[in-house]
Amino acid sequence: MAMPFEDIVEVPPPGIALYDAPAGTFFGPFINTSGSSSGEKFITQGNMPEFYSYLAQHDFRYSLSVSNVSFGDGDEIKSVGILVSWIENNKNMMYRLYVYVPSL
Amino acid sequence: MYPHYKTKSIKKGVTLVEILVASAILAFIGGIVGHWFFLQREYQGRIFAISDSQQTIRQASWAMMQELRTARSVLLPRINSDKSIRSDSKVVFKNFAGDIICYYYVASTRELRRCKVPNGPGTPSIDNEPVASNIDQITFTASDDGNRLIDIFMEVNGTFGLESVFLMNE
Amino acid sequence: MNIRKREDRQGIAIVMVIGLVAIIVPVLYLLSQLGTSQTKLAFKYHENLLTETTAFSGSNAGVSRLRGNLRGYQSLSNQLIGDEAYSLTLRPTGKGFFEQDLYFMLASSKIKNHHYAIMAEAEQFNPQPSPPVLVITRDYWNTVEPYEIDQAADVLSMQNDRGVDLLRLDETREYEKNATPSQYSSEMSAKSGMLPSELVPDWPEIVGNLTSEKLSM
Structure with missing residues (x-):
């Protein structure tokens, strides 16, 4: 889901799980093959059993680390760290990605 | 003079009893080792299968993302009239040069294929080689009203891929 | 009697040795296979993860700065992602096609024998507004093999x-x-009849979108 600039806010670790993700997060809703919002599907055990158990087994989560730099007059840049974490072979794994998002 | 040694010196090789005893022991050891061998082969096969699936997902999504990133607008899927997200097993977009590109899933062959339709006179052409094979499912989801954001969800042999692409060009 | 017993055991020993050798050889082969393949995979995965993270983050940061119409645009400096360093360089290449200025941004990182070079192409239309507005950025990268963009042939x-x-x-x-x-x-x-069957049902909707967004004089 496209996220408005002002909605990019800190999501502290351990973050939001990708499975059973609530509405309004990166992965909720996930798919919709129908022509209206009534057909929206979230990643739940019932909707996508295999994908759900894969995500739940490894406890995939994401969190955001956001810091603002302001240039005045509503001209801002957010430095956003996207941290994806999961558990594999009893080890805590993490993937980091940093992006700059300008307000203009 | 030494009849005992004489008789024995003629005998060479192994007796049936000796072979049977040795075979029984070997069968026991062989059974355990064979079972372990089988399990390890299976485990190794699984690791290679996962690695292959990941490779397939990477290659397919990379090929599509390269082209989508520089594309101008997504023609299908587009969000619903009530602004809810919309998913499809194909994505159709206008590429950097203005032509129409389609990536679509062929369920019968489990392939992802690419087709180019000239924006103007000319006939559509389908790429000879599939973009990827052995795909279990692929879903393209539109979630923004500017038609410039596409999420790609792919499953290959129980391995999953999630990608999002934002179109850079107007 | 003792000799007979010894000879019995000798027979068993011979068959056992042959049998065990027959079992051990494929087991050793399997072990060597498992060892090399898994170790290789583990190393490759680990190194790729590190280098990719660094390189992708570096290029993303760079591209974002280009798109963000950055102040200090020309002075992209080398930076760190975690402990790993990556470098960013920006090269204006003068007048390009259709009165556009072309810029190349290069982000690179190196860990062990993996070398990632990520190139983004940025273009600006004339007349240039001030500050300039980037309209196109485009990434290139390849893994493992170094990409020498310094060579004139590549740029060309x-x-x-x-x-x-x-x-x-x-x-x-x-x-x-x-x-x-x-x-x-x-x-x-009219192209509908020449399309793959998977696209035919959606073609009217696609043509509708194309027509409504068609450029006019």
Whole structure:
């Protein structure tokens, strides 16, 4: 889901799980093959059993680390760290990605 | 003079009893080792299968993302009239040069294929080689009203891929 | 009697040795296979993860700075992602096609024998507003093998590649502008019969979108 600039806010670790993700997060809703919002599907055990158990087994989560730099007059840049974490072979794994998002 | 040694010196090789005893022991050891061998082969096969699936997902999504990133607008899927997200097993977009590109899933062959339709006179052409094979499912989801954001969800042999692409060009 | 017993055991021993050798050889082969393949995979995965993270983050940061129309635009400095360093350089290449300025941004990182070089192409249309507005950025990267963009031939081939795209863009735009909505719609609809069957049901909707967004004079 496209996220408005002002909605990019800190999501502290351990973050939001990708499975059973609530509405309004990166992965909720996930798919919709129908022509209206009534057909929206979230990643739940019932909707996508295999994908759900894969995500739940490894406890995939994401969190955001956001810091603002302001240039005045509503001209801002957010430095956003996207941290994806999961558990594999009893080890805590993490993937980091940093992006700059300008307000203009 | 030494009849005992004489008789024995003629005998060479192994007796049936000796072979049977040795075979029984070997069968026991062989059974355990064979079972372990089988399990390890299976485990190794699984690791290679996962690695292959990941490779397939990477290659397919990379090929599509390269082209989508520089594309101008997504023609299908587009969000619903009530602004809810919309998913499809194909994505159709206008590429950097203005032509129409389609990536679509062929369920019968489990392939992802690419087709180019000239924006103007000319006939559509389908790429000879599939973009990827052995795909279990692929879903393209539109979630923004500017038609410039596409999420790609792919499953290959129980391995999953999630990608999002934002179109850079107007 | 003792000798007989010894000979019995000798027979068993011979068969056992042959049998065990027959079992051990394939087991050793399997063990060596498992060892090398898993170790290789583990190393490759680990190194790739590290280098990719660094390189992708570096290029993303760079591209974001370009798109963000950054102040200090020309002075992209080398930076750190975690403990790993990556470098960013920006090269203006003068006047490009169709009165555009072309810029190349190069982000690179190296860990052990993996070398990632990520190139983004940024273009600006004239007349340049102040500060300049980036309209196109485009990434290139390849893994493992170093990409030497310093070589003139690479830059040239990239410009040519982009040139072909831009020439075709000019053609498609001209076609859209010169055709009336009904001409354009019927030309595109007529292609329906030549499309793969998976696309046919959606083609009317696609042509509808194309026609409503068609460029006009």
